[in-house]
Amino acid sequence: MSISLNLIQSLALAVIVLLIGSMLKKRVGFLRKYFIPTPVIGGLVFAALMLVGNQTGSWSVELDQSLTDLLLVAFFTATGFAFSVKDLKQTGIIGLKLAVLTVILVIVQNAIVPLISPLAGIDPLLGLTMASMSMAGGPGTAAAFGPTIVNMGIENATLVALSAATFGLVMGSIIGGPVAKYLIKRHKLTSKDVSETIDLDFTNKSDGLSEKTFMNSSFIILISMGLGTLMVMLLNLTGFIWPDYVGGLFVAAILRNVFDSMNITLNLKSINIIGNIALSLFLALTIMGLEIWNLFELALPMIIVLLTETIVMILFAIFIIYRVMGKNYDAVVMSSGMSGVGIGSTPNAVANMEAVIEGNGPSPNSMIILPVIAAVFLSIFNPIIITLFINLL
Template sequence: MTIYLDMIQSLALATGLLFFGKFVKRRIHFFQKYCIPSPVIGGLIFSVLVFICHEFGWLYINFNTTLQDFFMIAFFTTVGYNASIKPLKQGGKHIFIFLVLIACLIICQNIIALGIGKLLNVPPLLSLCTGSIPMVGGHGSAGAFGPTIKAMGVDGATSVAIASATFGLVAGSAIGGPIAKRLIEKKNLYKEVEHRLDDPDIEDSVSGFKEFIASGFSYGFYQIVIAMGLGTLVSYVLKLTGLKFPSYIGAMLVAAAIRNYSDFTGKFKVYFMEIQEIGEASLSFFLSMALMTLELWTLSNLALPMLILLASQLILMMLFSRFVIFKYMGKDYDAAVMTAGACGFGMGATPNAMANMQSIVDKYAPSPQAFLVVPIVGALFIDFLNSLIITGFISFF
């Protein structure tokens, strides 16, 4: 039996799964510990049920994913609005160095994916679905680039990317704390910062900076839509180059241009906090729809190659964080805390990075520098940079 869901019904189901994911997350500590997003939980559980029905020939569901594309573009438009270059000037050299190191990590992740994939006779574009798309990019990029690569004739791309992103969330959270702990204790770094425990001027966490302004919500939405509209023109021009770009790239670039023009001229206000709220909602809807439409049966022949590819990414992250991030961020206590953070969003997402760092400072001492550098790079720049680099890799195939 086949069930057809129209656009509104598909959205309603995605919303129900989002709430179901929140319900499950509140009751299962594992999901809280590893910061697994609620839409991922609900969507994956549903896709597993659909997989069982498909395998036994009981039921097949045909979704209308029109709004999935809309929410994807809306989310990445908000990513563009995040890409202000002012913090790079205000935050000093540590932010710039950390950003450069993460850019190198992104490139290494894709090179490793392509290299190991070639040895395993995995198609290059499918191999990229285990690289920085799901690792640094997380479920957002996995859900966006997976369908893009699938549309290029690579079956299973979305399922591989989403599965890899889920693995990355758990693995990145699992390795960050132990690596930082070993560095701190082996190199006796705690002695350098014991005094921070008695310093009332040092905060051990990043205070929330969101203040939702209801009166500006509509203006934030208008600015997103304007950037999306102008972005279609930019995307059209980019397609004339003959290179392959994801559908949201134009909107993301336009949003970044608008944000920085506003920052440096002050001629108009960008409703940044409201845009952030809309972006989070768009990401939740997008992920829920992307996960519930996964065709898990396409993974049946990819289990072993995927395990090897993902194991390679895990080893890369452990070595890169230990010998590159730690070294070039100063080889001190703050560098060790940032190493934990790098593992978090190098294989998962910024919330995982914050959770990793918080577990370290709770055990030892505060690290104001780490809690300044990592969130700025993770929240403001990394998705934008990763999308551009991934697009460059994809354009070669």
């Protein structure tokens, strides 16, 4: 039995899948513990049912995914409005160091791909799907760039990228604690060994939600998306091929800082909500369309690449992040947090740091600065760096 759904039916089914994912997340502790996103849960359940149908020859469902491009551009454009030079300045030297380390980590994750891909017996472009695209980027970036690699002739790139991202969400929560424990024991640190606390104010003065704020936020996102297409045309003149969604991200980041300089306040809460809705629907539709049966023959190469990326993350946290961030207790907590966000997501980072703090004492700077810096700089610079490596490999 084969069922073909049109756009409206596919979108409605994606919403049902999201509701199923939300229900499962509330009832299954493992999914909450490792911060598996709702669209990933529901999407994988649907993909697993399609796997059963494929293997038994019983059923298949063909989805209309023509809306995914629009949803993807909307998400990245909304993300661009988070980049504020004004906010970055508030974090001082600690924030600057962390921002630089975040960018370096992304470069390292991609740079090792040409070295380990031959060992795993795979094309470097396929290896790239298991680098910062899925590790530091998470499911959203993995689903965004996977089709780009597929269009370059690499089959199953989206499937591998999303599978790697799911692995990262779990592993990101596992390695943070041991990293912190090793550093605290090795250097005999306590919560008294911290940097001077920084007073930060990232509050948005226009956080109220109304029909008008949602309308204005929708309009500015759509305008930025349109201008972003022109930005991509200009970027493509460099000889590199840039994905459409990078343009919207650039334009949004520029507009945010122009508005900051003019003391014009954007309603970031409504912008974030719109972006998150777009991301949830995009992920659900993308993961629902995964052909899991094509993953079987890639299991061993994936294990080789993903274990290498995990080891690199651990070493980077212990020997680079800890030292650069001051070799004190704050640095330990940030190393644990970066272990989470570096191959998982921002919630992984926060959970790792909370676990360390619960057992060893407070670290105000870490909890305030790291989630903001890591999330913003990964959102802005990771797509740029990925695009550069795609064009270089």
